[in-house]
Amino acid sequence: MSRLPSDGLIDREKIIRFSFDGKSYPAHPGDTLASALLANDVRLMGRSFKYHRPRGALTAGSEEPNALMEVGRGAHRVPNTRATVQEVFNGLEARSQNRWPSLRYDALSVNDLLAPFLGAGFYYKTFMWPKTFWEKLYEPIIRRAAGLGRLSGEADPAIYDRAFAHCDILVIGGGPAGLMAALTAGEAGARVILADEDFHLGGRLLSERDSVDDMRGADWAAEAAARLGGMPNVRIMRRTTVTGAYDTGTFGALERVADHISGPPDGCARQTFWRITARRAILAGGAIERPIAFPANDRPGIMMAGAVRSYLNRFGVAPAKQMAVFTNNDDGWRTAHDLVDAGVEVPALIDTRADVTVPQGPWRGIAGGTVIATRGRLGLNGITVRTPSGEARFRVGGLAVSGGWNPGVHLTCHLNGRPKWQSGIAAFVPAEGAVPGLSPTGAANGIFSTHGALVFGRSSADAALKTLGFSTSNITLPDAEDAPYRITPFWFVDAPGRAWLDFQNDVTVKDVKLAHQENFRSVEHMKRYTTLGMATDQGKTSNIGGLAILADLAGQTIAETGTTTFRPPYSPVQIGAFGARAEGKGFAPERFTASHAHAQELNATFVEAGLWHRAAWFAQGGETNWRESCDREVAMVRSTVGIADVSTLGKIDVQGPDAAAFLDHVYSNMISNLRPGRVRYGLMLREDGFVMDDGTAARLSETHFVITTTTAAAGQVMSHLEFCAQCLWPELDVALVSVTEQWGQFAIAGPLSRDLLSEMIAENISDTELPYMAHMPVTVAGIPGRLFRISFSGERAYELALPSGYGDALSRALVERAEAMGGGAYGMEALNVLRIEKGLLTHAELHGRTTADDLGLARMVSPRKDCIGKVMSQRPGLHGPERTQLVGLQPVDLAAELTAGAHLVNPGEPATRAHHQGYITSACYSPTLGHRIALGFAKNGRARLGEEIRAVDFMRQKGETLCRIVPIPFVDPEGGKLRG
């Protein structure tokens, strides 16, 4: 066991158990999976992506490239979980990835032997011959080998929440800078959100032994957190990664609500994706240590120097019994001291800088030294060092490496900002103003001492408070270390053997050199050719090393070479979290009519029309097939009476002195000459001359209209009318308001419709009182409503509107009476057959590329006035025999099928695009006629009545049907039934 006897932020009183690759291990609350495995002497944690090289944890944080594991079992399994982030809980199950059959014996490590053939861009140069091998052999193999972890393949049972939060100041990161900023802003009374990706606040203070205000840094952090916790205006969000910076102070953040417990309670979200709106933000996310590249620098046991201190001081774990330290900066020395104080043997402290005085200690201090080789296949057991006086070998189980620190600039690049190179710290820092309203501070801004973090955390908060109009608080600054940061850049060791840059995508120094050699010389090309920085860690530990080498090869400075950018999310986010609450029925709201429950009782099958659920047919008696119900309902409407809920159509109330003039602008036909008490069919065009929607306009008085739209276009039409009223004709005095939901509206259609309604309506509704295309106010059982005499079926028909609260009762009353008369309820399928029989239009024909003239409705574009679309509807190309025009079609062989979507071709011509004659938009079996009928568009159709034409259905590939072009309507062409 590598657990140290005391210290650490773990609960040593409690023992919990977890399993890794089927074996059970003990751990403590406060452990991560990585720290617990190291405590149990497990250093081999995974296999690398391409070469399947044995790997262990490189870091102790979310930047981890190697220790990616599958956590959870069955449908709950989550791949690519970083062991350095995952909190251990009792019963946690973890498995290594990307190896077969086992972690120790991975057959695909043969790839490592094939490394000379698998360098950067190898897939551009291979797998091309023979051509047939690609689909059958190469691609399946590559697919199986690709990727790291595996998805469970089952539907994700977890609940994800989405939520919104608002604050004055968002503090990103809860280390010393962030805690100081939050305290400053909190004391000043601002609304503060402090978010940290970790489960403890404190940042680096948790991993270092430096004091703050004479107490352990971790203790000071705990006190600060407690202070913040007591402020009602401060909200602490732990386990919350701010994943992206977006425009106008919007931030995305992922909160891991229940990833640290086994089995969250019912209804509990596992994760919440937050959209945070912040008036100001402070980026105190710290810095990430970068490695040095040297041959075989990727063995388990080789770790970042700062991470070693985390394992020692935060988790009470010694990563090995002997560890050497390899550094190019003073910060690395601290690891040597901490290791020795924890009882770990440190045989060597190797510093690349020849001109420094390596500190004294129980180690061999080597100035001007580099590690040139390592040994140990499944875990480090030795290193070779090139010193000024020759080579030296050391037996070590671990090597702590520090190539310096990179400020965490990532969020500042999300709005296309590029960071600036600061040669003093040999690192990139955020560009000023890269994200408006966001100030980077502390280590994220290149200030590496604890004292600096506290000073600048406070001053950043003060600056933000000032711009927001708060008076700044007088918060005292705690004492803390202020060691200078001394570094001499050193990026890679020139010695034989592959040296790794990007551990996760298995990219080496050699790959970068190859890219440069093959002329992929810009940093953007190098990135994509080598895939350096393109893994799930977005190159957090590899980008700078890669472009430093590129700069070298190009003979440029790093500043001149530039850097690639970072994009949200900062660290991986499960798709389920982005799509929180949007799966299944959550994808879109459902809309139900007032008669829905009644329709269910009548055995309705529903169809979704946009968001609405509409009854499609009502299965009665022994009916098992929708056609049986539909055919019966059609016959019923044509012979007795049918009831259909038509409440879903848009209804817009239009009032005002200029209501009539306004409607003349938006309808193609005249509305202003409609008399009160009358209703008229109307067409609305788009400004480009195509038909947008159709409906009816009913005039209630000189200044009052109620217009209808199709169900699908209701929202679009309302928006369009508001645009016309506010933007195009703001001088017109007209008010618009939707009344779609105020009125439950039912169609009563059939020869017995008037008889039925006479029994229910107090007023006289004779044909003299209420002729076709008229309307009147009526009372039904004392409830005031309106009755319209309009028809979509071609039969004598009415539509009755009552306030929708009565919709259920009205539906029952109407259907009961209809059934007593031999009729009943009918649904959308029958409604569609009825209207096709009458040649009436829906959005199947009004599909956005048809004009009024195409539809045979040219007379509905009034010559007497301008209207939306009038001018463009008359432009060349929208008229004449080349246009496809609305026609009726029926099969020559009356038993044959006709399908919507079939294309029309002349007999004797090939069924190709060059000979395209049109297409079918609506088709059905007509029980009234006893055969199939269709509506469609045929070139010059109106002049071709009686001609034969072929309908070819390419989609369903059921052959073709010979048709005849016939006039519409198919049924009752004189319209005698309508007018009674």
Add this chain to the structure above:
Amino acid sequence: MRLTCPHCGERDAREFTYLGSAKLLDRPAGDTGAEAFHEYLHIRENPAGPNAELWQHVMGCSAWLHVVRDTRTHVVESVSLASGVAR
């Protein structure tokens, strides 16, 4: 992204829908020909810089808004009621 609606205050962009160029406010008179309408409907400048647009606060007050937004930086320079914009 957030837009400041003159009625409702600052709101997330999710509450708005975008129509297109503010050029759509200048509808030609009905007696001008198809050429004028073609220009109105189809011909657009594509500035790398401030761009005048029309948005509607569909999830809010339903107001149509004239928005000037920089296409390079997404900074919104102004938002005003479209009904009040001088033609």
Add this chain to the structure above:
Amino acid sequence: MAEFSLQALDPLASESLPFSAGEATLSAPPPEQLLSVQPFSGQEKAVTGALKKTLDTSLEPHKAGSALWMGQGIWFLVNVDTKRAARAIDQRAAITDQSDAWATFDLTGADAAAVMARLCPLDLDAEIFPPSATARSEFAHMMASITAIEGGFRVRVMRSFAKTALHHTRDAIRSVAAQRSLPK
């Protein structure tokens, strides 16, 4: 014609309210009469004055009282005598009955704000959005009117959306309640 009667149904009739979990309760307030009022051009002042005088009802933006602001140039009069209102308005505004068009429900309790945070993008902080403040915004992807009331919020969505709105609200209430029981 035979005598018969029709019963009106409340849009939330079949929703088994009130519903509570943790520190949040979803309930249905008593049904409301809603009358939309849209003053015609240049008539806003006159209509406002007339309603104030005869019905002590103020048409103010972003406020909910006996008049509820519902958007640009439109208010709903709530539980106001519609005949008296129509007389006072005297053709100077467009009016329509909206009583049946909306479903109204209340979300109250200590966790009301936490629940609303999962459903609505508005900043509902009590200092910014105190009782009787009202806004038009989005509620679980639906057009809605949100009003702050004592102890919580009153939400109005169009009637046909009631089932979806309540379903999402219950899920959010359960989610917030469940989080209370998680270990720190």
